[in-house]
Amino acid sequence: MKNFSTVVTRAAAAVLVACVVAGPVQAAECAFKPNAPDQHRVVKGDTLWDISGTFLEHPWCWPQVWGMNRDEIRNPHWIYPGQIVYFDRKTGRLSLNKPGTGDGRGEPPLLRLSPQVRSAGLENDAIESIPAGVIEPYLTQPLIIEKNQLASAPRIAASEENRVYLGAGDRLYVRGELNGATSFQVFRPGVALRDPQTRAVLAHEATYVGTVSLVKAAVPGVDVHTFTVSSSVSEMGVGDRLVPAPPPAVRNYVPHAPQRPVDARVMSIYSGVTHAGQSQVVTVNRGSIDGLDVGAVLQLYHFGKTVPDPEGRKGFLGIGRSTIKLPDEQYGSLFIFRVFGRVSYGLIMQVTAPVEVGDVAKSPE
Known part of the structure; x- marks a missing residue:
């Protein structure tokens, strides 16, 4: 690439x-x-x-x-x-x-x-x-679930012949309001996304398991809608939640500085690895409420460490030494391509060092 x-x-x-x-x-x-x-x-x-x-x-x-x-x-x-x-x-x-x-x-x-x-x-x-193939899966499949977002989503309540897991072509029954939609993606609540600074849970990342299509909406006296599985990437089952399929992704990405200063941290690296490089996707702990939008560019920094001063004066009663705060070291940039309320997905670009959870991502200086 x-x-x-x-x-x-x-x-x-x-x-x-x-x-x-x-x-x-x-x-x-x-x-x-x-x-x-x-x-x-x-x-x-x-x-x-x-x-x-x-x-x-x-x-x-x-x-x-x-x-x-x-x-x-x-x-x-x-x-x-x-x-x-x-x-x-x-x-x-x-x-x-x-x-x-x-x-x-x-x-x-x-x-x-x-x-x-x-x-x-x-x-x-x-x-x-930017290369569409790199981010395509992150535009339509991974989903950030913010506070109680899936609680009221339609859910798979039963399956034909009480099958535990469902695959393409299987029939299933869904309970909940469809609000006119007929095509849905199916998700399972997944990993908690914690703010590296506060340790608070900002959202959950739901696991995409497939798509389903409406066959027949519920009628009076029937509690569920009838669906069939259109596709699946992993086993689908009772309790999984439905989210309306999104419209085709818009790829008119024009890079720009955020509308207001943003000071974020890398929150997770997609696919669960501990280090990431160019062309990989990460989440940051800032979203639309913080001034990020699609196309915003952030600079990546390794957080400056605090180290002992080798020639610093000793502290009170000769115990300890003074310390030196090192500057944050800029080593690359992050292109924001999908934004939620408090969390965003970013594509790592032209880095000179590995990206780690906790790294600084802030507005260009």
Whole structure:
């Protein structure tokens, strides 16, 4: 897999074109690399993060560089293999226009961004923000269950012929309000997610076991709805809970700093390992109520330790030594791609050291 430091968002494709009107880069954190190339030809497998990272010191900050507002970020545009992204060193801009082909004053022609009619085929050929396959399972299957969320969810109350475990094609009976939905995912309450700072349980991560479809809703005199198992990834049984299947995942990810300062901690590493590396998924102990949203980027730090001062003065009555607090060491970045109230999923990007539970994840400085 490619290094994420050279990967971008569909929502940004013509974002590269937006650079034409954005003006030279002002912010130091969005500076161009000293060795930035004059151009980059887009190839299949590139992502918008890759392309931006080819030119910029910090690829996540391209909306700031291109002066995008929230409406422009939400409005998808596309970029395709074969196109060339140019770096105009004279104006300090990126463009899909070759430098010198503008209006005679060294300015590239103005290309206005506007909604476009797109065919599904062309859209599917457009490059992605980040590799979709890496995070796809986390968009539709793992589920953060916050306080008592599953308590009122429909539940499997019985099975045909009293089977203990159910598989594809089996019939089952569900009790609870469906609220008009006919297709559901099935979950089993799982591991508690504890805040590394307070040790409080913020949520539970439910285990995805499969999908079910409504055959017949309950009628007067009958307490349950009839379903069949559409698919299963593990054994499904009585007591498991139903959650309406989500709409197709939106992948218009444009990286940006959080709307307000965020100081989070890595809470868990998905799949239960103790250390994680690039392209793996972790949870952090902050969510939408803390100012995180999809596309927010956090910097990862190893928490600075407190160590004895080898030449420090001894304490009271000569007991002990003074200590030194070491700084937090920044070693990578985290791309937030799914957000709940108090917890979020993040994709680890371009790290130089393993990620551990308890590591600091905070707003870019």
